[in-house]
Amino acid sequence: MFFAAGCITGFVGCGSATEPLPKGAIPLDPPPVIYNVYWTEVEQCSGETADFAAVKFYYVPGDGGFPVGTSADVVGVWQPESNSITLAEYVKDNPLVVRHEMLHAILKRTDHPAQYFADYCAVLVSH
Numbered sequence: 001m002f003f004a005a006g007c008i009t010g011f012v013g014c015g016s017a018t019e020p021l022p023k024g025a026i027p028l029d030p031p032p033v034i035y036n037v038y039w040t041e042v043e044q045c046s047g048e049t050a051d052f053a054a055v056k057f058y059y060v061p062g063d064g065g066f067p068v069g070t071s072a073d074v075v076g077v078w079q080p081e082s083n084s085i086t087l088a089e090y091v092k093d094n095p096l097v098v099r100h101e102m103l104h105a106i107l108k109r110t111d112h113p114a115q116y117f118a119d120y121c122a123v124l125v126s127h
Helices: 030-045 095-107 114-119
Strands: 056-060 066-068 071-074 076-079 084-088
Touching: 030 095, 030 114, 076 095, 084 095, 095 114
Parallel strands: 056 084
Antiparallel strands: 066 071, 076 084
């Protein structure tokens, strides 16, 4: 299954320094082996490092996306103020979406620099 991402398409949110967690977000204990592997893959493709343990994970229950800021229906968002990744429940096991949000967290950026999202890590992240 393919998931488009990015601010323009509105599927994967970009975060905001002033936004609270998305409504209904529930803490998620990330699957330790799988998410650690994803994190390492994204660090390797990006050439950047960050502390995986410092990121908090959440999910929003249901089979659809959730609103973030002006985007009505996103499936994931990294929020810098809380260093948190929130995923729609139905994509929390989708590696393309999870790694996309991890790339934001590793880069500590809410935008989508083409060098990382379209070049270095393109095969690992949704875009």
